[in-house]
Amino acid sequence: MADYLNLAGWLAALAQTVLFVAIAPLFANWVKRAKCTLQNRRPPPWLQPYRDLRRLFGKEVVLAHTASHVFRIAPYIVFGTAVLAASIIPFILAEIPFAAMADAIVLVGTLALGRFFLALAGLDVGTSFGGMGSSREMTFAALAEPAMLMVVFTLAMLASSTNLSTVVGFFLEQPLALRPSLLFGLLALLLVGIAETGRIPVDNPATHLELTMIHEAMILEYTGRHLALMEYASQLKLAIYAVLTVNLFLPWGISRTLDPASVGIAVLALTAKLAVLGALLALAETLVAKMRLFRVPTFLAVAFTLSLIGMLSFIMLEGH
Amino acid sequence: MFEFSPAMLVYAAVCSTLAGGFASLFADRWPAVQKFLVFPLLGLSGVVSIAACLAALSGAPAVTDELALGLPWLQWHVRLDSLSGFFLGVIGLITLAVSAFGPGYVREYSNSHYSLALLGVMTALFVAGMQLVVVADDAFAFMVAWELMSVASYFLVAFEHEEAANRRAAFLYLLMAQVGAILILLSFGVLAAHGGDFTFAAMRHAGLTPLWAAASFGLGLLGFGMKAGIVPLHVWLPEAHPVAPSHISALMSGVMLKVAVYGFIRLVFDLLGDPHWSWGVVVLAVGSVTSLYGVLYALVQHDLKRLLAYHSVENIGIIYIGLGLALIFFSANLPAFGVLGLIAALYHTLNHALFKSLLFLGAGALLQHGHERDLEHMGGLIRRMPWTALFFLIGCLSISALPPFNGFVSEWLTFQTALQATTLESGVLRAVIPISAAVLALSGALAATCFVKVYGVAFLGQARSRKVRHAREASHGMVLAQAVLACLCLLFGVLPTTTVEFLSRISVDLTGFGVTAATRQGWLWLTPIAPEVASYSAPLVLLGVLLALGAWAAVYFSSRKRRLVQPLPRRDAWDCGFGPLTPRMQYSASAFAMPIRHIFRPAWRLHEEKVREMDPQLSTRPLQLRYLMHADDLSWQYFYLPVERFVQGAARRVGRIQTGHLRHYLAYSFFTLIALLWLIT
Incomplete structure (x- = not known):
């Protein structure tokens, strides 16, 4: 793989990953601000999530008596897998060498690894809350992950590649056409993204007091830098799903070279796409009420069915 | 005069196993024999098997030999080719691990009145039977070795025979093993009748008509499937695996099921010749149903060994999905993708042997030192048995198909094969394959859920019973065995390209095609079809992770030196202000799986x-x-x-014709005689 030996490509990919990780809290805050504005509340300042993270990193870590090593390693693994996942997604540059190291299936696997440890951490202390969160998280993930894989497979079959860079490149070269498989895939990915990042109507990121909470229940025992890492990882996950959605299905504007002008256009295009998606998410969260817990499987079954229909419609209608 | 051949290694391995069996005849009188002779001989046999495997996979041509055993006109034919060699290697690896684990584990029986001699003899016969099955080159030797394996393992399942449930499980196992053996025999019979001989060499040229080939395939699928545990022929697995001693469960689940897979591959890819596309669809459907069924039943179990047995069913399903894909692509004349499916199946065979044995050995350690098989009574074992907990975690990660462990690589390869469905002509096949890929994705995700449950309930939290609270770490040998298997799980996960290169030789031998594209980019890159289609570089991913870890550790230790000396403060967990948390307030295994039970309700009773x-x-x-x-x-x-x-x-x-009256029986004889006379005139 001679073309993967150029240093500039690796450095650019690394820089892009750093940028991705750096702006993830900003995107989460953008959604929050949009929601506040829609609900007539005063929005937090733009830099609030960074201040929160700094405050948490500075605080002392307190462990429960029953916490084991798994509890202490989990934040690092959860955060690490989120960063790894962020590094293999085409963000501003389409052609990145990391995408060849780990393809779309590895991306799903990496996120699953993080979730595995997140759920173990929830069970580690031995409280009912933690177990409740883990049990629900793993149940919903068991339904969301196959749906996500089906979306990935539809794209992979379309572009004859599971390499995310290649997939994005393929869509850029295609003439604009409405493909039913992509439409179903997009819908499925949106539903999966909502479930996986714990947004309304599946989970409520703003609450700590409901028996229906999922993500917050698992990290209830975390403090200090551990909590900071967990919060950061969940913000990163939101950004990952958002970037994945906009860059896979609406890749226009993404830069295929390291040329400053096209990179500038890519930054602007991505900002605009993410801003719209974030606003839509905020709007949806304002309009929709949280679902009863046992309605969530139906929600995810819809996502799974949509993704399967997307794949079958590609095979039946568009294949060959 | 005396020339070295890899066949010698096979004989050495079998002889070493049998010598171990002979030595263990004295184990009841001198228990030390068990530790210093029986298990080391088994381990030696394992090492020699691995050597034979490496010899066979290093590109040497197949070795055939005849032994002066068997029938006067049909001597035992022995053949060591790359496929036999690979399975011999799998047997060797697990036998080696078991030989390290065994001495510590069987100590438990030295105070009971179960006979250690019987355990040793039957273990040796069992292992020797499996070693002979994979090298047998005629149907007669195959069946004898197969029966040796089945009957010896029956005695092992029934080892703790004082409990009625164990006897019942063993009888069910024996019954199903025998029905399966009859089906296999019939399948070989079809081939032998057309090939004119019982040797596999003759069978390869049998030239069956499509109908007879389908009959032989169907009988083989059922016969080998009964041993491998395809749904609905799997029922003996969750009964027999939990009651056998744990190191035997590891052998049965890790290796014996693989021997059945070997038989199926040998029959379908080697003996039967060109496959029909419908076989592929059948195998794919069977695999998909089996994998989903297995994992759904595993989720509702709370007996650890029973749960693992159901996961074996699931993994056999995944292997069959790979084989089904291979058959479909071969029959569609797309050998490049067919080979990929076969390699994915073989890779998963190896992986499942490693991580399932690891998990069963871990379960054995829990059983011996925590005296519990029921998850609902475990908890907090990570503090009592830290090493077992670490290696069990690696097993859980591997079986849940998470990167960078080995289970992920074989599932990745299976998915890559399934994604090539678009190249097929038939619309039905193109639609069937993605559905089975969806099933595979679902069962993979459910497996992760199940193992979060297992690990979280057994090792994390607080102990739920007194015995578990006072559990001790397992003996050195037992930990060592798990450590070896855990390291192999990581190794095969990180070096997939090298492994695929070896496995490719098997498919070249079997089908004449190999995967040249997969390994063309060097050992760093696994590119099953072409670099632009899909690539995975586990070593680079791991390197990246290690670099990140190193950077973090450097920052951590340089910036905050005091953390090294100051342990983190510990407080009570959040209890909502209602007083101390008790172990009974934790989520139990049943509670953890409750949402899943709610969603998939119709799957169980x-x-x-x-x-x-x-x-x-x-x-x-x-x-x-x-x-x-x-x-x-x-x-x-x-x-x-x-x-x-x-x-x-x-x-x-x-039974109605059995009246008990002599005159009725005389009348039966009379009429039979008349009928016979009428027939021959």
Whole structure:
């Protein structure tokens, strides 16, 4: 793989990953601000999530008596897998060498690894809350992950590649056409993204007091830098799903070279796409009420069915 | 005069195993024999098997030999080719691990009145049987070795025979093993009748008509499937695996099921010749159903070994999905993708052998030192058995198909094969394959859920029973065995390209095609079809992770030196202000799986028992609450019981002619005689 030996490509990919990780809290805050504005509340300042993270990193870590090593390693693994996942997604540059190291299936696997440890951490202390969160998280993930894989497979079959860079490149070269498989895939990915990042109507990121909470229940025992890492990882996950959605299905504007002008256009295009998606998410969260817990499987079954229909419609209608 | 051949290694391995069996005859009188002779001989056999495997996979041509055993006109034919060599290697690896684990584990039996000699002899015969099955080159030797394996393992399942449930499980196992053996025999019979001989060499040129080939395939699928545990022929697995001693469970689940897979591959890819596309669809459907069924039943179990047995069913399903894909692509004349499916199946065979044995050995350690098989009574074992906990975690990660461990690589390869469905001509096949990929994705995700449950409930949290609270770490040998398997799980996960290169030789031998594209980019890159289609570089991913870890550690230790000396403060967990948390307040295994039970309700028949004792003074205050849950295997209800009723009914009807009167029997003889005379005239 001679073309993967150029240093500039690796450095650019690394820089892009750093940028991705750096702006993830900003995107989460953008959604929050949009929601506040829609609900007539005063929005937090733009830099609030960074201040929160700094405050948490500075605080002392307190462990429960029953916490084991798994509890202490989990934040690092959860955060690490989120960063790894962020590094293999085409963000501003389409052609990145990391995408060849780990393809779309590895991306799903990496996120699953993080979730595995997140759920173990929830069970580690031995409280009912933690177990409740883990049990629900793993149940919903068991339904969301196959749906996500089906979306990935539809794209992979379309572009004859599971390499995310290649997939994005393929869509850029295609003439604009409405493909039913992509439409179903997009819908499925949106539903999966909502479930996986714990947004309304599946989970409520703003609450700590409901028996229906999922993500917050698992990290209830975390403090200090551990909590900071967990919060950061969940913000990163939101950004990952958002970037994945906009860059896979609406890749226009993404830069295929390291040329400053096209990179500038890519930054602007991505900002605009993410801003719209974030606003839509905020709007949806304002309009929709949280679902009863046992309605969530139906929600995810819809996502799974949509993704399967997307794949079958590609095979039946568009294949060959 | 004396020339070295890899066949010698096979004989050495089998002889070493049998010598171990002979030595263990004295184990009852001198228990030290067990530790210093029997298990080392088994380990030696394992090492020699691995050597034979490497010799066979290093590109040497197949070695054939004849032994002066067997029938006068049919000597035992032995053949060591790359496929046999690979399976011999799998047997060797697990036998080696078991030989390290065994001495510590069987100590438990030295104070009981179960015979250690019997255990040793049967273990040796069992291993020797498996080693002979994979090198047998004629149907006769194959069946003898197969029966040796089955019958010896029956005695191992029935080892703790004082409990009626164990005897029942062993009988079920024996019954199904024998029915399976008859089907295999019939399948070989079809081939032998057309090939004119019992040797596999003759069978390869049998030139069957499509109908006979389909008959032989169907019989083989059922016969080998009965041993491998495809749904609905899997029912003996969850009964037999939990009751056998744990190191035997590891051998049975890790290796014996693989021997059945070997038989199936040998029959379908080697002996039967060109496959028909419908075989591929059948195998794919069987694999998909098996994998989903296995994992759904595993989720509702709370007996650890039973749960692992159901996961074996799931993994056999994944292997069959790979084989089914291979058959479909071969029959569609797309050998490049067919080979990929075959390699994915073989890779998963190796992986499952490693991580399932690791998990069973871990379960054995828990059983011996925590005295528990029931997850609902475990908890907090990570503090009592840190090493077992670490290696068990690696096993859980591997079986859940998470990167960078080995289970992920084989599932990745299976997915990559399935994604090539678009190249097929037939629209039906193109639609069937993605659905089975969806099933595979679902069962993979459910497996992760299940192993979060297992690990979280058994090793994390607080101990739920007194014995578990006082568990000790397993002995050095037992930990070592798990460590070796865990390292191999990581190794095969990180070096997939090298592994695929070896496996490719098997498919070249079997089908004439290999995967040249997969390894063309060097050992760093696994590119199954072409670099632009898909690539995975586990070493680079791991390197990236290690670099990140290193950077973090450097920052951590340089910036905050005081953390090294100051342990983190510990406080009570958040209890909502209601007083201390008790172990009973934790989520239990049943509770963890409750949402899943709710979603997939129709998949099981659940027997739930809720016991509630109320306070006599205050009728609203419960004194004691108990919840018992048991999931019945649906295949009993829909398959076995109807079959049993039919057999009983038929027997009763036939039994009617047995009147007990002598004159009736004389009349039967008379009329039979007349009929025969009429026939021959």
